[in-house]
Amino acid sequence: MMNAPSKLQKPAAFLDRDGVVNYDDGYMGTxxxxxxxxxxxxxxxxxNDAGYFVFFFTNQSGVARGFFTEGELQVLHAWMREELKAQGAHIDDIRYCPHHPDGTVAGYLEDHHWRKPLPGMIHDLMxxxxxxxxxxxxxxxxxxxxxxxxxAGLPGFLFAGGDLDAFVTEVMAQTSVR
Incomplete structure (x- = not known):
């Protein structure tokens, strides 16, 4: 972990992408x-305004399954960041796991340590x-x-869909450091 002085450290919101930021309509690659x-x-x-880092961490087995390429996924993430930026929202960083042991694309056929439920993406961001x-x-x-x-030692909140801002407001109230 980074040994930055505590005054430079700030809390982070680790957001799953599909099903949280956007609807999960299955293998969202474009x-x-x-x-x-x-x-x-x-x-x-x-x-952002409350001083959190905001990260996406997302399993993207659609790459391993051949539904889209890693390049297409990176283009999608760049577009999503720009769309959010146009509305005054900022994503600090994104981690994704393109691997799946049941995939069909060589080079991605493993149960990678970044694949949730393992905490690899969170650890890497930290x-x-x-x-x-x-x-x-x-x-x-x-x-x-x-x-x-x-x-990774962090509390998790299960989002069932709906108004993400209302949900985030409630989570922030429960986790805020006083």
Whole structure:
């Protein structure tokens, strides 16, 4: 982990992508398939304004399964960042796991340590950013997201859909450092 002075550290919100920031319509590899969750940009802007790092951490087995390439996924993420930026919301960084042992694309056929429920993506982000554990949290739509957070020592909150900003507001109230 980074040994940054505590005054430079700040809490982080680790957001799953599909099912939290956008609807999970199955293997979302292109922008034409993205449907934003209600108030997603507002929720991210709220986190930005409150001084949180905001990260996406997302399993993307569609790469291993041949539905889209890693390059297409990176183009999608760049587009998502720009769309959010246009609404005053900022994503600090993104981690994704393109691997799956049941895939069909060579080079991605493994049960990688970044694949949720393992905490590899969270650990990697914490090594690259001065994240303060206290006040940090995970929001996901699946138990594997929550388990990844727990394995990294972070509380997790299961999002069932709907107004993401209202959900984030409630999570922030529960996790804020006083």
């Amino acid at each position: 922008k034409d398939r993205i449907r934003w969750m209600p108030n997603a940009a507002k929720a991210i802007r709220r986190l 090594q690259h950013w001065p994240v303060r554990h206290e006040g940090s949290f995970v929001i996901g739509d699946r138990q594997s997201d929550i388990e990844a957070g727990r394995a």
